[in-house]
Amino acid sequence: MDPGLVQLDQGSGGRAMHELIDALFLSAFDNPLLSERNDSAVFDIPGGRLAMTTDSYVIDPIFFPGGDIGSLAVHGTVNDLAMRGARPLYLTAGFILEEGLPVGDLQRVVASMAEAARKAGVQVVAGDTKVVPRGKADKLFINTAGIGMVPAGRDIAGDKARAGDLVLINGTIGDHGMAVLCKREGLAFENDIQSDCAALNGLIERMLEAFGGIHVLRDPTRGGVATTLNEIAEQSGVGIRLFEEALPLRDDVLGACEVLGLDPLYVANEGKVLAIVPAGGAEAVLSAMKSHPLGKSSCIMGEIVSDDPGRVLLRTRIGGCRIVDMLRGEQLPRIC
Amino acid sequence: MKYLDEYRDPRLAKELIERLRHRAFSKKEIRLMEICGTHTVAIFRSGLKELLPPQIRLISGPGCPVCVTANEDIDRAIWLAGRPGVIITTFGDLARVPGSSSSLHIERSKGADVRIVYATLDALNIARENPGREVIFIGIGFETTSPTIAAAVRQASVLGVENFSVFSAHKLLPPAMRALLDAGDVNIDGFICPGHVSIVIGARAYEEVVEKYRTPCVVTGFEPLDILRGVGSLIDQVEGGRAEVENQYRRAVTMEGNLAARNLIEEVFEPADCTWRGMGVIAESGLRLRPEFEKFDATRRFAMPEINVKEHPGCKCGEVLRGIMAPPECGLFRKVCSPQDPKGPCMVSSEGTCGAYYRYHI
Structure with missing residues (x-):
């Protein structure tokens, strides 16, 4: 043996x-x-x-x-x-x-x-x-x-997003999916892209201590931020607006996505949380997030609206607007 | 990020948009065709279409490699997938394109060995790792991908790999542009020429279009500022009564293109008549392996039967590819045809016009 x-x-x-x-x-x-x-x-x-x-x-x-x-x-x-x-x-x-x-x-x-x-x-x-x-x-x-x-008093679920809430995230998107893809396919960029894989319970505790009225928490794993936000929009019957210039992205992840023709909004994360927070509590939650090692580059990346229920829209950098759909099938690198 | 941020500058983009909005147009409608699927997606992703003045109409052309692949070629790939001992290798999107009655994706779930690769050389490696199996690469794409397939074939020849072959459905873009203009059923005032293809073939490749058809051609990149500048140059040409090749993508494209890549294509492939979805047979618009590489040609290696091609009734991909119909005008769009259950290739591919409308257009 x-x-x-x-x-x-x-x-x-x-x-x-x-x-x-x-x-x-x-x-x-x-x-x-x-x-x-x-x-x-x-x-x-x-x-x-x-x-x-x-x-x-x-x-x-x-x-x-x-x-x-x-x-x-x-x-x-x-x-x-x-x-x-x-x-x-x-x-x-x-x-x-x-x-x-x-x-x-x-x-x-x-x-x-x-x-x-x-x-x-x-x-x-x-x-x-x-x-x-x-x-x-x-x-x-x-x-x-x-x-x-x-704990008593906590009521966090995907159907609780309300118009006027803000969408927060604890850092850059797409790191995990690109780290795994590059490793699996032997794609070498200047540096190894690192997965963001982390346990978020400590961060979440700190956020909830700062403001107990958080409406939704969800981790954008497979399907990425786009898919998770679409689920929330559907469950809560609200629209979600994202601001392209606010999307937090690492240069190496963005570069790898550009080379392969992938959209980081659909790339998996394993150490990120999307928090939907009433506007009145957003500042408190954001500073709590930034005080935690896993939330240093936290930011507000969008808002909940009453128009277009069930849909996620992105306001582009140049002032245009487009749909951000749920991931359908698998994201594949472009051919040419 | 360098080479990206400066071409995504919102202030400059808004300035260019304002300039276009405030200019006077002598025609009611100026129709500009972006040939390349990557341009189509870039235009949708930046939300550019709605920001342009109503006189400028952007039409998507036949530049998505998956979309222009003829039904009969999909059927042949599926037939090849059914041969005993065969491993089919191809790029991801193609596997989901429905042929007459199935797709490579469906065949895989039934037991066919269909593998998605990211590079043609990966297919060659699979052949070397599986000497007892026949490995066929289903090659699609334009001048951007064909050099990599040529490299794999040459490599296979040098290494003496006996179990590797290519089913070539490669296409050349300039003949398709000429065919569109010859058919005359779509009015095109100018072409936004493909960025990646032009890196290989060079901007000079469009001179014939300009000279013979007097249709302006501008080569440009994929960022919002690239596209806006390209559109601006085309409008200048149209309004000024000029027809020239302009290269707005000089950071990547030269007049002559990538000579090493062109020579590689030339060494391994020769032009051949080729069927395009929605456009029929276009003379010398495809690539087949030269006689000295014919043992790597899957169509010679396997005796292919006659294939009875069935098109999906109602699918308007052909019209969409020629720019004479926009996806929402198709009766199937969003009703029975969606990215989850695509009836035609333009909905399957991430670069397809129907898919782009479905995913991004409000």
Whole structure:
């Protein structure tokens, strides 16, 4: 048996699997609930409401500048909880491993997950491992589910945007998607574009402390800012106006998008939050965001209007106006 | 960002727009055709159309490589995808274009091995990694992409790669411009000539259009200021009764073009008659592999059957591509034809006129 590669019998439930779990997962995620090794984790819940979510991670490549599939699997689920104003508490982690995956890669991913969980203040309290024959999965897939507690008085949801609200974002758009695309396709620009992959619960807490009346929080992951804002416009029955000159973009991301013919509004983010905030609270939220390490380049990039319900429009730099539609299919580089 | 910000300067753009708005026009309508799909998208994305005075009408032409690919060529690519052991490689948008009854995208879900590549050399690498399989690159596009396909074919020849071939549906733009003017069913007062294509073929390539048809041609870039300056130059020519080739995109385009790229096309390809969607066969408007490279020609490598082509009834992509119909005038637009369920190629491609109208036009 090659100790360097994941073997099929490590997913079979027998000794080999126990050894893998002991050696890798239990030590990395070490916490009392997990080390009980029971069929499920049992814990007390604080009073009030719980938030629960799940997401699966199948990213290629599994390591990319600024993160990896492990940190992403923690951040993505933590962020989905935080977007409802919940304080994330516990995660589960399910691994589907492809036979032949280097154990070293798995160790790196698990260590990164553990570090991400520690930083986000959540515990991985239950898990599962399967190994599938070579070719039946691509290296490894991870599913995480999460539970969080929503403090009393928080009511944040996609249908709460109102005309007059402002649209805030905590920094530049498109960083994650371009980092992954460039890495996957071997596109080399002057510097590696870094993914923005990060847990946003700390930032969100600070924003809500500054102003509790935030209407909507949502992370513009796949489909990008454009798709997320279209979802909000539809759910809330409002129109959204963006200002082109206000869109925060890194030069390297913009450059890569220009070369490939991609629109950064449709490129994925993994450490960004769109906040829809009543105008009266916007300044307080903005300065709270700017005071946090993950919100230094926060800005106001648009407004909610009553015209054109369900649509997102962009006021261009030269004074024109166009639709910003939802992403349809996949964004593809232009041909010529 | 350098080379972008200065061409997106809102103050200068507004000045140019004001200048156009305040000028007197001798004609009720001046019709300018942007041939290139990237221009079409750039015009929509900046919201430029509505800012121009009503006398200036911008018409989109046949410059989206996916859109002008004939139905029969899509059908042939689908037939090739069905051959045992074949790996089809192509650029992304093409896979979703519906042919007579299917698309490469649908064939892939049924089990065909269709792979999207970002560069032709990636297709060649797939061939080298899969020596037991036949790897076919479905080559579409204008003079911008054909040098890269020529490079891949030459590379395959040098390396002796035996399992790589190209299905060439490449097209040349100047013959299509002439065909549009010859057909006469669209009045064109001037051409906004494509930026990227001109980098390869050079601005001189439009001299024949100017001399024979007396239609002004301006080569320009893709930023709002480029397009506004291009439009301004064309209006100056039209109003002044001139017809010249002007190069407004000198930061990228020369009169002669990219000689290395032109030589590469010349070395590997020869002109051939070619069918364009909506425009029929245009003499010497396509590229086929020269006899010395014919073993890389998929049409010679595989005995292709006769293909019965069915066009979608009601699809007006042909009229849209010739600039005689705007997408909203098509009965299918937004009703049954949308980017999620496209009936014609102009809705599929990110550079297609129908797709641009659908996605950006208010």
